[in-house]
Amino acid sequence: MKKVLFIAFLAIAGLGKVNAQEGVLNGGFNVGLPTGDVSDLTSFTLGAELNYMFPVAEGFTLGPSVQYSHFFGEEVETIGGTFDVSDSSFLPISVQQDLTFQKNLF
DSSP: OHHHHHHHHHHHHHHHHHTTTTOEEEEEEEEEOOOGGGGGTEEEEEEEEEEEEEEEETTEEEEEEEEEEEEEEOEEEETTEEEEOOOEEEOOEEEEEEEOSSTTOO
16 A cells, blocks of 8 residues: 555656646645444544646646545444444545636635
């Protein structure tokens, strides 16, 4: 898992070096609370996202995106006793697009 994250980071960082003046590197972190049925098994989630956006046309950018989400398991009580739910992680790799219809709207 660490190797996949490292390779994805190098790929995006390499794109930034090749086209340093053409695109924009974006990143962010998130914290979340589970809802629905999954809230019985996990307590909260932490995540991070990194993407590099290439300008395709005026008001339209497109680029690769990598996000890592980690869900923390909790202890669940059942009729047969209690058991610990293990943590789970997801690594979606996708393409992101941004459309800007009007600049300086607000």
